[in-house]
Amino acid sequence: MSTYSSAVQTTNRITGSRKWWALATVLLTMFFSSMDQTVVSTAMPTIIGDLKGFSLYAWVFSAYMMASSITVPIYGKLSDVFGRKPFYLFGLTVFGIGSAISGQSHTMMELILARAFQGIGAGAMMSMPRATVGDIFDPKERGRWMGVMGAVFGVSSIIGPSLGGWITDTFSWRWVFYINLPFALLAILGVLFTLPKVRAEHRVKVDWLGSVLLVIGLLPILLGFTWAGSKYAWTSPVEIILFAGGALFLVIFLIWERRAEDALLSPTLFKNRIFSMSLILGVLVGMAMFGSLMFLPVYVQGVVGLNAQDSGWVMAPMMLSFIVGSIVSGQVMTRTGRYRVLAWVSGAIIVVGSILLNQMNLYTHWSTVVINMIVLGLGIGSLMPLLNVAVQNAFPYSMMGTVNSTQQFVSSLSGVIASPIFGSILDKSFSAKFKQSLPTDLHSLSSQLSNINPQSLLTVQAQKAIAVKFAPYGSVGQALYRQLLHTIKLSLTFGIQHLFAVGLIFAILCFIGTFFLPETKLKSKEYFEEKN
Numbered sequence: 001m002s003t004y005s006s007a008v009q010t011t012n013r014i015t016g017s018r019k020w021w022a023l024a025t026v027l028l029t030m031f032f033s034s035m036d037q038t039v040v041s042t043a044m045p046t047i048i049g050d051l052k053g054f055s056l057y058a059w060v061f062s063a064y065m066m067a068s069s070i071t072v073p074i075y076g077k078l079s080d081v082f083g084r085k086p087f088y089l090f091g092l093t094v095f096g097i098g099s100a101i102s103g104q105s106h107t108m109m110e111l112i113l114a115r116a117f118q119g120i121g122a123g124a125m126m127s128m129p130r131a132t133v134g135d136i137f138d139p140k141e142r143g144r145w146m147g148v149m150g151a152v153f154g155v156s157s158i159i160g161p162s163l164g165g166w167i168t169d170t171f172s173w174r175w176v177f178y179i180n181l182p183f184a185l186l187a188i189l190g191v192l193f194t195l196p197k198v199r200a201e202h203r204v205k206v207d208w209l210g211s212v213l214l215v216i217g218l219l220p221i222l223l224g225f226t227w228a229g230s231k232y233a234w235t236s237p238v239e240i241i242l243f244a245g246g247a248l249f250l251v252i253f254l255i256w257e258r259r260a261e262d263a264l265l266s267p268t269l270f271k272n273r274i275f276s277m278s279l280i281l282g283v284l285v286g287m288a289m290f291g292s293l294m295f296l297p298v299y300v301q302g303v304v305g306l307n308a309q310d311s312g313w314v315m316a317p318m319m320l321s322f323i324v325g326s327i328v329s330g331q332v333m334t335r336t337g338r339y340r341v342l343a344w345v346s347g348a349i350i351v352v353g354s355i356l357l358n359q360m361n362l363y364t365h366w367s368t369v370v371i372n373m374i375v376l377g378l379g380i381g382s383l384m385p386l387l388n389v390a391v392q393n394a395f396p397y398s399m400m401g402t403v404n405s406t407q408q409f410v411s412s413l414s415g416v417i418a419s420p421i422f423g424s425i426l427d428k429s430f431s432a433k434f435k436q437s438l439p440t441d442l443h444s445l446s447s448q449l450s451n452i453n454p455q456s457l458l459t460v461q462a463q464k465a466i467a468v469k470f471a472p473y474g475s476v477g478q479a480l481y482r483q484l485l486h487t488i489k490l491s492l493t494f495g496i497q498h499l500f501a502v503g504l505i506f507a508i509l510c511f512i513g514t515f516f517l518p519e520t521k522l523k524s525k526e527y528f529e530e531k532n
Contacts, residue, residue, distance in 0.1 A: 034157065043165075066226075067117070104174070134392050151327055234424070269402070318374060346379050349375060
């Protein structure tokens, strides 16, 4: 092993028996990095209670997502030049240190800063695994293994919530961060012994100015989307300044990239139709997925009436179907060397799943929710790895890290942007329907009910807090309370249906877009011999 790890190569390619150890390292990294998000989500109510920071709740996730999203393209570009190994090691080390600091946090602000630091390392862990699979397998073989990677993501998403709850209840919420440390150490050892050292064949100038401009441009825009609709109105001066300032620096970034000798994000990439169309489809399928699934737990708990634990089990079948879709899609691509017809079928399934979600109402049973989610999961699971393989196949092997990280970067941004947009849609739709549907007998209490939001039914504590306001009115108050609950459920259903409708629009656009995705036969061994 030591002989292999000390050898210097001019490419990132991994061959021989070492590739299976490298693949195991990749899958391990993906498993614990993706599980980290769901584990932390489960522990957040306890963390908020301990650190007294409900108003900063969203920033625990936003800080992590922003830091990881911004660094993805930087890691991807540099890894094509200097190899995956140093950036993999750097990312794992920073992620581990960030996890340790997060577990030691004593205030919400400390936790947010630690999560941002952790996110800097996570950027490498988001971009390196898919690129490393590309170093091991040619595009035709890669379809099968991209499906396996999708399966690992799905399994971690299923295990994560239960594991997070068990760790929090049995030990402490701090251990949901500490649990990352042994996994990170194993991954570091795997990277040290299986990934090659790479030395560029020619002198390369790193586009540091482009990296700085990209960060300065993206940060205010991501802050704007995070705060919009909650902390500030979309049209407030703060939001306008954030969006306008970010856009200005992104324009400067694009101008610089056209002139840079070795650009971080070369505009010439977008001249490739497979690349540009895959990015568009990735955004559309991401928005369709977020529009349909981001607030589905709110519907399952608030309207269907399941508790948090049971709603987690209702969500699990969708991830299982996501796994099945990923594996089947990968096998079809590997056996046929084609992907365009598969993209059409996947897009059609996503539309069908979105239509089924749009049929759900106030009286939908949880079993119907499960069936609808399974259909949507199959479509999304089969399309997402397909887009990644298509993009990697469209460029020479020497550019794989750059194109892969750019695709991952755009996908990450769609998640950051979708959250506040769909949250704003739900809030406005809920509020409008609530005011319209509130029974006349409850109008006198409208001032006391002004702070009710779509989350009001998600916990027993929240329901009891509302019920207290009706206790002084005796049996009449209880009847009014039941009317109020019905109004909230009706309004919540109305708001969620608006999200499903928006998700369906994106699903239809995604299906139409698959017909514009060009196809080139997936390459085999010749892929690694291609030059720029």
